[in-house]
Every structure is written in C-alpha cells, then in structure tokens.
Amino acid sequence: MDQQEQPAAPVKKSLFNIRQDHLSLLALIEENDGVLDDEMQAALQLSEEDFKEKAISYGFLIRKLDAESDTIAAEIKRLQGLKQRADNRAELFRKTLDEGMKQFGYDKIDSELLKISYRKSNPVELSETFLDDILQFTTVSMKIVEGMEDKAADAGINEDILQLLDLKPSASKTRVGDALKQGVKVPGASIVEKKNLQIR
Incomplete structure (x- = not known):
C-alpha cells in the first residue's frame, strides 16, 4: 500500500x-x-x-x-x-x-517638567435625533447618472439593481459648521465653546 x-x-x-x-x-x-x-x-x-x-x-x-x-x-x-x-x-x-x-x-499651572492648561475649541454638536428629525421628511434614492445609461446597461446595472443597495445618510459636521457660521439655522445643530484640559 x-x-x-x-x-x-x-x-x-x-x-x-x-x-x-x-x-x-x-x-x-x-x-x-x-x-x-x-x-x-x-x-x-x-x-x-x-x-x-x-x-x-x-x-x-x-x-x-x-x-x-x-x-x-x-x-x-x-x-x-x-x-x-x-x-x-x-x-x-x-x-x-x-x-x-x-x-x-x-487656568494654567506651570512647572519645570509639566504644563497644565486649557485649550479652547468650538466643535459642532448635533442632537441625538439630528438625522431622524430631518430624514422623516425626506426620501433618499439613487439613479443612474444621466448620459451613462448605455454603459450601465452593458455592465448589467439597472434600476432593479439599485434597489438592492441600502443608502445610509450621514451628517458632515464640517459642512454643518460652515453653514452655521454663515448664519444658516440648522435644526438640532449648534457650535459650542469648550475648554479642553491639556497636559504637556
């Protein structure tokens, strides 16, 4: 064997x-x-x-x-x-x-080996229900880019395929912050001032 x-x-x-x-x-x-x-x-x-x-x-x-x-x-x-x-x-x-x-x-403590102080920051804060409060009045969908219908069809992509995808909207704090600075009222969003303890 x-x-x-x-x-x-x-x-x-x-x-x-x-x-x-x-x-x-x-x-x-x-x-x-x-x-x-x-x-x-x-x-x-x-x-x-x-x-x-x-x-x-x-x-x-x-x-x-x-x-x-x-x-x-x-x-x-x-x-x-x-x-x-x-x-x-x-x-x-x-x-x-x-x-x-x-x-x-x-506000500050200094020593030869260590410095303790505060650093100011102005982060954007969003309410816990920020997205839900906006999305309840909207629909989110995808469509094939205009002019690319033939290429999409050749690749086997059509509206039925798009329906298989889940879209998950997310908020951009950067864009929200820019809008707030320009005076736009964004429900559930605000710019807050914080003092963050830093040790160096």
Whole structure:
C-alpha cells in the first residue's frame, strides 16, 4: 500500500505534516511582508504531481496559520482591554483635575517638567435625533447618472439593481459648521465653546 494511503496517527498541529519546501515558502512570504514575486507565485501554485501530498501539507499549513491568527486575536483583545482600563483611569484623573482647576480658579499651572492648561475649541454638536428629525421628511434614492445609461446597461446595472443597495445618510459636521457660521439655522445643530484640559 502506498504510504500516502496509510491511516495517519493523530498529530496536534505538527510541523512534520507540512512539507519543508512549503515551510520555506511561508518564511519567504513573511520576510517579503506578504508581497509575492513571480518566483514565489509560481512556487505557491499546486500541480497535479503529488497533489494529494501537497494538499495535505497545505491543509496543515492553513491550520497552523489559523491557530497563529487566533492567538494574535486573543492578544489583541487582551491589549484592548488593558488600553480601555488605562483610558478609563486617565479620564477619571483628568476629570478630577479639571474640576479642581475650575473650583480653585486656575487656568494654567506651570512647572519645570509639566504644563497644565486649557485649550479652547468650538466643535459642532448635533442632537441625538439630528438625522431622524430631518430624514422623516425626506426620501433618499439613487439613479443612474444621466448620459451613462448605455454603459450601465452593458455592465448589467439597472434600476432593479439599485434597489438592492441600502443608502445610509450621514451628517458632515464640517459642512454643518460652515453653514452655521454663515448664519444658516440648522435644526438640532449648534457650535459650542469648550475648554479642553491639556497636559504637556
């Protein structure tokens, strides 16, 4: 019986199930930051010769990379949790310092190593129902650009295809702010003045 046909003993993600040339190819791809040159692209392709053996090798290689991806994802999640906790603690101290500065009448504190001050900003604020309050009186739709009907038809795009797409309107705070500065009354929008605590 051919060696490939013999039942294999269970192996836990063993590198012995991956051909050495495939491991070398993976190392080259990683060294090249995932960019394939013509030689690597050719080596990556599977041929009919020894296809079953190569397919099994690829399968174990994919399983190995999936496991690495899961490990990285878990580490990212752990680091994101640490970052969130650090952000929360920093915000707690920033809020406490801000309240103290205002309570005792300080606009600025200087030392040889640290400067605490306020930076003024004028952000645009939108009400929570800003979009809904406007969209309830409107309809939003798409149409094929005038003059491009024939090209759209050649590409298989028609009004029925457009109906399959969801449009999600969003507000541009930049344009809203420009309108407010020009005196346009925009319901649910306003420019507010804020003093942001900064530490340098």
